Each structure stands twice: as C-alpha cells, then as structure tokens.
Amino acid sequence: MFLINCPYCGERDQSEFSCGGEAHIERPKQPTELSDDQWAEYLFMRKNVKGIQFERWNHIHGCRKWFNVARDTSNDKIHAVYKMGERPPIK
Amino acid sequence: MKNKYSIFSLIKNAFSGHENWQRTWSDATPKKEYDAIIIGGGGHGLATAYYLAKKHKMNNIAVVEKGWIGGGNTGRNTTIIRSNYLWDASAGLYDHALKIWEGLSQELNYNVMFSQRGVMNLAHNLQDVRDLKRRTHANRLNGIDAVWLNTEEVKKFCPIINTSPNIRYPVLGGTLQKRAGTARHDAVAWGYARGADQMGVDIIQNCEVKGIKRIGDKIEGIETTKGFIKTNKIGVVAAGHSSVIANMVGMRLPLESKPLQALVSEPVKPIIDTVVMSNAVHAYVSQSDKGELVIGAGTDSYISYTQKGSHNVVEETLRAILELYPIFSRMKMLRQWGGIVDICPDASPIISKTQIKGLYFNCGWGTGGFKATPGSGDLFAHTIANDEPHKLNSSFNLNRFVSGDLVDEHGAAAVAH
Amino acid sequence: MLNFNSPIKEEKKYNDLKIIEVEPIIKINLRSNKREFSTKIGKILSILPPNEANTSSGNEKFNLLWLSPDEWLIYSNDNKMTLNDQKNLEDKLFNEISKLNQGAVTNVSDHWIMINLNGNKVYDLLSKSCPYNFNDFKNKKGSVAQTIVNHVDVILHNYEDNNLNLFVRRSFSEDLWLWLNDSARLI
C-alpha cells in the first residue's frame, strides 16, 4: 500500500485514494472538429509509460480533491505530487 | 527429429540414468536476418512461431525474449481455460483456442495437462442472473457447451460452496462449461518452444529489444542487447510491455498495464474438483494437481510494471473466498505474486496489423490471455503470414477504437435500478 | 408532530470505552472558494472557517471542521435545537452565501449520523480497521480527519482527549455501529 502525500491533507494510506490514470490529457475544446482518429487518440490511446508517469489521483475518501502524481511505474516510487492545473515539477 | 516422449522413452532412459535426454529447445544466438521476428517468448509468442513454421512454412524466424521463456504472464496466471464468452467474435476466438487445447498434448508430444474439469461462473444478484443467462443462451446457439445451473445444481456440482440463502450475496445460480478447465502453464511454453525448435525456429533468451528500425513506414529490423537483427516482419507479443515496444515506433496503444495478483495455498488432498469463478463476490479458485488452491485476485487501478500489487486486493479476494468457502479459513497462503496485464478499454484483445507495414501486435489480453494461447498463436501467425487477419480475429483490430465497434466483454457496465 | 427516528438510539459501555449515538445534531455542509465567504461565515456564526488542513474551529454553540480547501462542515454542540431554529440557520446561510453566489450551503443533518466515542481505547478500536495514523491527531484537540473505518467513509473530530465524534453516512451507520461494538468487545 502506497503512502500518498495528498497536497491538501498530507500523507495518507493508498486505500483512501483512487487512481484516474494518465494525467495531462486535456479534453479537446472542440471535439466536433476532430477526425475519428484524433478523437480515438484522446479517448483511448495511452502512453502507458514504464518509468516516470504523470497520473491523476483522487483523495476520494478524504478531501475528494483530484491531484497529480509523478510516479515511476517501474518501481512504484512517487517522485512528486502537485495540484491540478500545475505543470509537472520534474521531467 | 528429437526424442519422442512416451512411457517407453521414459523407461528406456531410466536404464541409462536419464543421461541421454535431448534439450527441450536449443538456446540460439541470433542470425543476421530472419523472415520474421516474434518479440516476446511467452506462450502466445512461442505458439505464434510454432504455427508460422508449421502452417505457413516460415522456418527462418526467431523468437526474442528479454528474460526466460514463459517467465511473464504465462508462468504467473491461474491457468483457467474456457470459451463461454458473450459476443460472437469472442466466442469464436476462444472456442477456436479451446478446440486446439483439446488435442494440444498430442500435437506437441508434450503433456500440457489440459484438464477439462469444468468452469462454473456464479450469479449473486438478479442482474448477474440476467447476464449469465444471456451468455448461456448465446453460448448454446454458438455451439459452446454452456448450461445454466440453479442453486441446488451449483451445490451438487461443487459441494463446498456456501449456498446458504443467508449469506450477504447468496448464490442464485450459475453457468457451467464442462469442456473448460485448467492446464499446466509452464508446459505450454516449453511444449511450444520444443515444437518450434524442432522446425528450426530460433529461440533467443536474455535478448531485450532496445529499438525498432524502420525506414518510412517499413520495418527494417530490431536493435537488441545482442545486436541488430534484420527483418521485415515483426510480431509483437509482449503482453504488459506492449506499450513499451509501441513507444519505440512512436505509437500509442489503447492499453494500460496493471498489476494482477494471484496466490496459492499450501497443498492439501483433493477438496475442489472444478474451477469456480464469481464476479460479484470477486474471486476464482481451483486446485492444482499438486494440491494447492490456486486463487486469482483482481487488478489494481494504477499502472505498474513492478509485478507487485496492493495488499488490499489480496485481502479482498480472500474475503470473497471465505464468504463462498468458509471451510478455507484455516488454509494458509503459501505464495503470492503479481503479473503485468495489458488491458484494453473493452476487455478484448488486439490481434492486428498496424499502420506500419510489417508490424503486427498481439496484445490487450488483460486478465485472461492464457486460455487463448493456442488460438491466439494460430490466428496471429495467419495474420503475419498473410498480412491479413483471419476471419476469427478480424474483429480484434486496432481500428475498432477509432470506428467505435468495440467488443465490450465487461458485460453489464453498471449496477443500476 | 412527526417523530424523529435516528437509526441507532443506543449507548454501549465497555472497559475504557463508551460508544453512543448523539442525535439530532444539525449539520451543514459549506462550499466556497470566494474571498468574502470567510467573513460572511464569521458574521453569522461568530467563528471563522479554518484554513489549515485537518483542523477545526468552534465556540460553545458550533464546530466548524475543515474538509477540503473549499469545503467545511458545521455541526452544533446542542442536540436540543428546534427544527425552526435549524431551518432559520440554514436559510440564513443559504441566503447570504448560495443565493449571492458566494458558495454552497447544504443541510446534511440527516445525511451524517454522529457517534461519540469516549475512553482510553478509542484509538485502539478505530485502528482495527482504519489506516489513518492517529499519532498526531490524538494529541491535538480539534483535529479533523476524513478517512475510512472498516471500509466506510467517516469524518473524525477530536473533541477532547480520548473523546471523539465520528460522522458516518446514515445508510451505513447501523452497519458501522455493529462493527464498532463487535470490535469493542475484542479489545
């Protein structure tokens, strides 16, 4: 069980959170202008990174806030936690 | 021709102290060039190579594996084999595999211990009943041997299940496929490796792919830890690592790689003689020939390549096990492990060409790839050899995510009322 | 007059532990990310909503718990407040805040059930199924934690030493009550 540092509530057990997958996939502002291919890219295609992945977590059993986590998927180490709308603090 | 395995060869070799058995497969060093290369030496990859050589006479091919063959999900799964899928496309695919399983030990001359002890799926609420009945009807009309069992029949088929109406989610019935069962996972990889090796396929272990070379939209070869190998056709069967390979050519796939855990108990004398799966009280269990209870847990919600999952998934799984089999409370977990499963949004696989000529993907098997091993290999070999999918895998193309023709095997998406 | 029926209506005593449902308690959920919000609340309740995470503020009448950067829970110390008084408070807050687009005001008096746990074994009890680290919480009066107990969402408020209020959704409350009591006998 990870120990996740919620940017609002502090360090909590993973069981208080849910994971929302890859971060920084912005919903297209004008979906109707997109081709089927482009829409599928947004909808389904994922980097599925092995290494540092930027992903979304929700402190669902706490403050209910979504935030971003930079986690190395090859060893599950969390390198950074940052709020929605912020840019990743690491590369 | 290698030793043929039989009781007679076993006796013969016993006299010579088993000194004269030949290698099951040879460790090859890579040639400069192959007609096709399969990336990934799991069951699916080795089966693909086997059928490429056997049915399509492509013998100058290689399987490259970054570790040891069968070391990924092939050697980590709970070995359930069944074909009672809902949609026609899935039923076609998995039943094709099941039919091959039925003669596989003989075909490979390697006992993969396919044991048709039946697989039962339980229903615990009214929507489960509707969904499973729907599946049973569809199976029957597709020629798949599924039958609906009421609670008493469930109890009769597997007496240790707690079918009391007073449990939190009582068993309301179930669907049974008798032709379904289990097999010995390692043997599948080793048997296909032996078969492929006999036909000249190079099996190259400890060879990690570092890059894919292409010129324009054409494949030129692969960069590996054992050097560059030239080829015009690459079949990627890398399971959890499919996206890692795809990223090498700048492709993204509709996949997420997540931890899937399983565990076994200490071995005991026979106590459960079939495979029982439950979705609502989420757990599945069978007993291996060795006597261990083999229990499958769920996936975690996050991506991870660590082959480790969260403890709470194991706890939840065993909670479900004890709800259905309270007699197992004193049984002990002997070993617990994780695999990396690549999951598609519609819980169906991809066996497909790509936009890059000569590059093929076989992935997205999620939590249930083992059962499809022979069929997957056969159909992927067909796709690679002909540069066209077989009728049975035509639905499992990459384009379905663009056009919207998903093969959604999640069943009922939401609990509602 | 309609009868009030809270789900538990019981008090249980164990060694070093007392568990009791306290109802009716008015509870109002506040949401806002507007600047004037704090002042308005201060005016109406004479308490400022805490900005610091996992803390609360309060006076003899009300407690104001931090739930998230834009969410707070008010609950009263008094379970004798009349329905009319409750309605008046809710309306006042609603009219001053929600109506003026300064945030949201939602009556959640019956959404949450408040259970008071009191005694030396309180934290041993909760730690049977709560992953939260109480080491700091238990030493700091007024601490607030939103976490899970036996897989159910709860809000915990450190009211006094070894005396806390636990809020659980009404539909889960009987179940959690059974679990708390079953656990208490095993301590």
Added chain:
Amino acid sequence: MSKNLRINKNKFIDQTARILFKFNGKKLYGHKGDTLASALLANNIHLVGRSFKYHRPRGIMTCGSEEPNAIVQIGNDPALTDPNVRATEIELYDGLEAFSQNCWPSVNFDIGGINNFLSPLLPAGFYYKTFMWPASFWEKYEFFIRHSAGLGKSPNKPDLDLYDHQYAHCDVLVIGGGISGILSAKLSAEKGLNTILVDDKNNLGGSTLYQDDNAFKINNENSNIWLNKQIEDLKKLPNLTIKKRTSVAAFHAYNYLLARENLTDHLSLHERKNKIRQRLWKIRAKKVVIATGAIERPLIFSNNDRPGIILSSSIKKYIDYYGVKTGENVSLFTNNDSAYEAAISLNKSGVKVKVIIDIRENPNSVLTEKIEKAGIKILKGYTVIDTNGYKRIKSFDVKKLSKDGGSVVGEKITYTCDCLGISGGWTPMVHLFTQSGGKLKFRNSDNVFIPDENKIPSEQISVGSSNGDFELDDVVNNTIKSIMVFLKLDKSNYEQLNIECSKEKQKRNIWLLPSDKPMSKTKPFLDFQNDSTAKDVKLALREGFKSIEHVKRYTTTGMGTDQGKLSNMHALGIIADTTGTNMGELGTTTFRPPYTPLTFGAIVGRNVGEFFDHTRRTAIHNWHVENKAEFENVGQWKRPWYFPKNGETMNQAVQRESKAARESAGILDASTLGKIDLQGEDASEFLNRVYTNAWSKLAIGKCRYGLMLNEDGMVYDDGVTTRLGENHYIMTTTTGGAANVLTKLEDYLQTEWPDLNVYLTSVTDQYSTMSICGPNSKKIIKKIIPNLDLSDDNFPHMSFKNSKIDNVNCRIMRISFTGEHSYEINVQSNFALNVWEKCMEAGKEFNITPYGTETMHLLRAEKGFIITGQDTDGTLTPSDLQMDWIIGKKKYDFIGKRSLYRSDTIREDRKQFIGLLTDDPKEVLEEGAQLVESLEKPIEMLGHVTSSYFSPNLNKSIALAVVKSGKKLKGKKLIVPMENKNINVTITDTVFYDKENKRLNA
C-alpha cells in the same frame, strides 16, 4: 521406542508440568515450553511423515520455520483441524493431537512407499513426457496423481475461530528478537523513538539465549548472561512495544509490513474460547531494521534425508534449550565450525559424539581444539558418501575427499549412529529485504547472498546474520555501528564492548558432495519435501532448462511449504558448478510473500459472515422488515423486492402489487436513488455539458429527465433533475451509479472545467424518497398535506413544490416512473419512517399497496421506460435506445457527444431497443434469451431479451429487447430458441400501456 531422551537440567522447559498429547493416536507426554518436535524427540520419535513424491520416511530435520519434513495435521475436528503444521513451530499444549500426513495406511507402513522403487521412472518433469495416450485418458491418470499429491487435509466445516486486524504506525520496526534485534530495538527506544520489536518465538534472545559456553563472552560474561541483562533492560523502556509469537509475513513498498501474531495456537482448546486466534498487524514504519538471522544449510550427499539426520544447530537447540537428546549415538558432518558448537553441547550433556566428519583439510580453532581435547575423533578432509537405515538412520559411510573435492578416494569407513548432525554453513534470511525490492549481492568468500547496501529500496537496514555477519563479534559490533548511523545516534552505551568469540571463519564449500557411486545410483536430496534431488537439477540443465526459474519450475525445487529455505542455495550452487557460471551472475529466484504461510483467516480478519460487506439500509428499512418484505441486493443496498402476503409466491405478489398501483394506489421506497445537490452560478451550464439534453431553459420549480453518457457515447446513467432555484438543482442518479456519477462529475469540474462555478454535495442519505402512484395518489397526498394546491395548473406533471408535513419541510415532486399520476415525497431521513406510516394510514381507505423493485420494473416496462444496467449494458447509444429526442442537437458539446458520430456508432444496423410480444400471450420470455430470425446453422443472433414480465394490467406477456436494426423491424416475427422449445415473438413498439400518457394526469 518409548525411551525418554530428556535431560534434567533446563530453565526454558517447565519439567514440573507434564503435558499429555497424542501423535498418530498414541498417548505421549511432553512439557510446557516444548514444541511438538522437541516433545516427539524426547520420546525418541523421529519418523514424522512421508515425502511428497517418493513417500520416503522423513523425520525432524530442523527446529524452526525452515522445516521441510516434519509437517503434521493438527486436531481432527472438521472445523478446527490444521493441515501442514510444522512440528518444529507448534508449541505443545494439553490435549494436542497430531497426525502424520501423506501416508496410507500409516506413517510406518505406507503403500505409497512403492514410489521410491519406481523413482527411476519418475525423474523431474516425467509427467510432461507421458500420460498422453490415449488422449482421453489424461483425466483418469490425473485422478490418481491428484489423490497421491497434496499433503494434509483441508478442514471441511466452517472455521469457528476469530481473526483480527490492527494498524500500527511507528518510527522504527525491528524484525527479529535475536541479539542484533535486541540491540537495535534498545538503541532505538533509548533514543526516544517509538519502536516495535517483533519476534516469532515465545522467548526473545534467538540462539544466544542458550549459548552458555565460555567460548563466547561479552564483557567477560557468557554471552547468554550478558544478553539476558539487555533483555531485562529492554522491557523497561517506555516507548517500546514487544510482540512475541509474531512473524513478519510481508514487506511491501513504502515500509508497509504485515505481521501475524499468534494468540491462541499454544493454548489448550478450552483456554482458547472467545479469544482471537491470530491478529494481523498492518505496520507502517518510518524505518525498518531487519534482524531475521540466518538458517543453517544442510549438506548434499546421497540419502541425506533419513530420519535422524538433523541440522547441527538444531541438535544444539534441542539439547540446550529443550533439554532433549536427538539420539544417543550421534556423529556430526560439517564444512564449518557450527557443528563443533553442537558437539560441545552434546558432550556436556553426556551424549557421546562418535566422530565428526569435516570436509575441511585443516580445521583449526579454539572450538576444534576443545573437541579434540575432549577425545572426540575428527576426520579432516573426509565426506559422508551414503547413509543406511530406512525409518531411522543406522549408519553412514565415509571416504576421504580428493584434493579438489571433486571425488572420493581411499577406503570406505562405516560408522553406526542413530543421529547424524549436518552443517553446510549459513544462509542469511534476506527474504523480507528482497520482498521490499532490495537487491542482493553475492559474497564469494563464503558463498552467501547478502543485501547490497547500494540497492536498498526504502528506509531500512539489515543487521546481524541476516546481513551476513555470522560470528558473535561481527554481529554485535556491526549491528551497533550500523544502527548508530541508521538512526543518527551520536553515542551509545555499547561502544566499549569486549567480545570473545573463538570460532574459525574458515569454510570449505562443496555444493554437491562426491560419491563413489555413479550419479544415477545416488539420491542426494535438495528439496526434502518435494523430493527433488541434485540429479533432477542436472537433468533439467541437460534438457536445456538453464535459467534458475526454469530449473525451479521443472524440478519443483523450492516450491514446497518451506519455499526452499533449505534447498535454494544448493540448487543455485549446483547450477553454477554444472554450467560454469558465477553464482552472483546467476542470481536467485524471486522471494515471494509471505515469509511463512499465512492463514486466509488472518488475512481476512473480521470481514467474514455479517461483516463480509456493508449493508446499506434506508430509513424505512425496519418497516419493510416488519411487513415481511423480501429483499433484493442492489449494490450494497437492501431494497424491498416484493411484499408477499399470506404465503404468496413472488409472481402472485407482484401481480397483485402491479394491479393495485394502477387501479388505486401503490407506494415505493425510492430512497436508494443517488441524490446530488448542485449550487453555483454555472449549474445550468454544467448540466448542459453532462447530460445529453438542454437545461438552461428549465424553469425554476420544474423537473426534467436526463441521460448521461460515457465519453465513448454509451449510456451511463439517468435520472430526474429538479431546478430548485436560479442556481440550485437537485439531481437524482441510479442507485448503483450514485457514487460513480458523483466522482465522475467532480472529476470533470475539478480537472476539465475548473472555470465553472458549481459545487456538488451528496445528499443521498439526507433525504428519503417515497413514491406514491395510482389514480388515488392525489387523494392521499391531499390528506397528508391539505393546504397544498394539487391542481394540474398549479402543480403539473414534472414540477415540484416545497411543502410541510406537520412541522417538517419536504419537497414534493410530481414525477412518474410508472406512467401513473404520482408524487414523490422527499423528506429528511430521520422523519421518513413517520411520513411513510402517515402515507400508509392516509392510503388505507384506498388500499394503498407497498411494492418493491420487481413491481416497479414491471410497471415501467409496461411503459417502455429503460433501466440502465438492465436494458443497457454499456454498448448502447441514446439513438440505439430510440431516444434520439433526448439529444440536444443544437448543443455544441456534452460528454460523449463526439463518440456518437463515429463510423460504427452511426450505423443503422446497430442493436436497437424494441418491444416484443409473444404469439402466445401466456408465454413469458426468459430475460437474457436470444433472438433469431432463422434456426438455420450457423445461427445468427440478432439480439436478446433485456426485460420480460407478465403484465396483469394488459393480461399478457410483454418484453423489451435489443435487436439488430430493430427500429425498422416493427411487426417482424422472430424466434426465441430455448433449450427445449422455440418461442415465436413479434417486434412491437416499446410502449405497451397507455400510449397516449393519459394516466399521468388522471
């Protein structure tokens, strides 16, 4: 056989109290403090079980959790029996009953022993090569394989014991209560750190506890005396928790560890009543100290598995700790000094040690000198080549080793014995370290894998012999040194220790000892439980299984209940030797949790039976119970399914309820529907984006039905949303979808549309909802709320009114899921029961009939309303549902909109929602049944039945279904092929009842 081998001298065993126990039915006695193993040995019983494959007689080999052989079935109560319990771990209690496993009819005469003679036919992996003919026979062969495999027996009645969980958070967790663990815990707690020390035994101190020889001294005291003082000091430290009988099972990432505390397994059965059997500690530690010690290695030579062959350190423990002689004619066989410690203990206890076979050419230390002085013969540079005896070792053969150790030379010497102690050196217990993600390095000097200090994954440290320090001086000095750095201590009380330790560190390692026979004639066991031998490993290598994981899987080495604690290193060594690889490069197999097997019960804790999953109850639940409702599980909710009266079947009850609802009045508890309160100036815009239809123009006080899609265009949820004020709405969701919908909406608000000013608050539990429908519903509402104007003008369909019932505020919605004139009362939950009772009272004269989910489903099906999750399955678009009207065509965007226009989602031949009538109106279709046009094979399935009922109001069977191109097929005949018959049906409109919606305003 009935000899007593107890020595009268011991402080750890309470010899004043005799304990009666039974082994295989025979009454025996032991003492408090014994394990089953020590008590058996005291009774001169070595033969405990039979091996897995060859059914060879096997005895007690160790004294701990690494025991591969002495595993027994405890107890014979079908609810409480425990299979595969290590005799070396279970503490003796009054009335303990143990049975040998895997043998029939008895451990002394076991039919399966025939396998031993067939063993030439049963090499590693033999089953892959045979049992294939005829093909259909595998399951018959398998039946026999299954029945001869397995070890103990599973209980076959539900467990009666209790299991518990407890979370703990500490600064430092110390695992292992041996000397290095004790020093670590002491240093930590003295520094003021909140410390937990766990040890799997009932006594702290590890092996130093009984090391009373003057060859081992600390500050001029024998090491055991010095350590005892430390333990006494330790117990006084305030911020230290000591957990005995507690074994760490798993070390997960983020220093999350699981430890099982055994609370009752050592008590007699009557003392266990109402106590928790095992508690699983879930420990989150800031820092972890691993002090788990090391395990002695066996030596690999032919027939090294006979009962009476015991690890030398175990012989020492049996004598010094348990006061039990493991034999009276003992010899020792070793490659290091450990066996000499055992020899000293044996000698002190008056057991004659006949000979020590040492493979080293020149062992030369204080210990060896001591032994030689005592007149014990040492054969230096010799090896044991074989042993004799069947159920107990009787003698062994010895030969001189060649210089290179690769063969034997000279004459064979045979020694008789009844016990042979063996020692192959030590293996650090690095399991937990590697479980946590740590990497090992190989130390060539003494052939051990130890933690690589550069590859430590978290705040943790390994100390003592688990870190590869095996001698007392190294253990103590290095532990102190490294703990001081690890915990950032400036000074400690241990800086000036004077340690005397006289063992020689020289070892000679030969993984597989040579024999004078050809390999094929020998049986050098590696994995004692699984019967895999060095021959099997070599066979696997010949057959091309080179990776250690392949060898392990092919030979099953290391896959027994001891998980290879004794066998793995030798298997690796033999692979390395055979293939000419360096062991460091070969690596190890993965160590997987748990460290020792963990009961399912402990893992699950108390979430069994009534606590398996939560039960959510509505505020009116008790009324339903009192009125004999049958319940349906909907998610975690209990919902009334139907209310049978006077022994009605479900069908009868539902027919009655459905008729009553249409003819007079029905009442439904709809409180489980999700309810979300929306406030904020952008609430309308938000609704526009999350629902398919338009919301801006909905007037205050009005209600509207909404359909929510997934981003992939498929129907996800639905419900009615009411505009309470300019910027205030209340949304309802499906029961099962409530939590997910709220999460999804929050997600969009926080991440995609943070600019929208909207706040969402769940009020599902705040309000209870009761729906009253039927032509008399208006009259009932009028009785309850006399001052509310219920005229259609003032209060039309799809609108709401704030009102009061007595002193309590409520919201009345005029919405209908049945097609009848109906009202929904929403009231604060704590008053709901009373409001419900009022409705029942007011409705009495109209025969108001409570109904459950089944009748609700039937009534809505008569009107063709969908139930998401039943009529939809995540693959249907609004258009598929014939609900094109609900798509706001003019809206620029909403969740899922873009997906509706993909090439495959606009196809006309998709499955579409339709109605069905059976040709025989009495025939009710089965939900889930498939629809076809023709029975010609291959059968093409066109769709399936989603909902089906016998409608009492129409007096015929009705059904809803999805069918390919269904929209265009009205009137078409289809077939529902069942197992035993084919049912003819006709496609119809989805609305069966009151197509003109006249009843809404009736």
